[in-house]
Amino acid sequence: MSSSLRELENAFSRSPSLESCLDLGRFYLEHDQLMEAMVVCKKGLKLSSNHPQAQALLAEIYLGQGKGAKASELADSILKEGPCADAVAVLGKIAESKG
Numbered sequence: 001m002s003s004s005l006r007e008l009e010n011a012f013s014r015s016p017s018l019e020s021c022l023d024l025g026r027f028y029l030e031h032d033q034l035m036e037a038m039v040v041c042k043k044g045l046k047l048s049s050n051h052p053q054a055q056a057l058l059a060e061i062y063l064g065q066g067k068g069a070k071a072s073e074l075a076d077s078i079l080k081e082g083p084c085a086d087a088v089a090v091l092g093k094i095a096e097s098k099g
Contacts, residue, residue: 056086
């Protein structure tokens with residue numbers, strides 16, 4: 001991601017939209033700041049609780065926290081509602097982590 005943390009945090013604080021939540025949450029996740037990612041992701045889910053990308057981000061955060069079963073359950077739930085590449089990616093990471 002080319003945006004700096006400061007830019008993402010500024011965008012989020014100016015306008016906490018779903019997009020800014022996803023961008024900042026992904027940045028935190030990529031930098032192993034799991035608690036921060038969780039907080040931002042949950043704010044995004046308050047804006048749109050059924051958004052599949054936000055739910056998939058939450059599943060990936062769970063995976064990062066070592067909660068593979070919870071991540072898998074959430075990813076499966078997302079896919080029951082319809083196709084979502086992010087949820088499939090989470091399931092792939094889960095499978096990869098199991099060897």
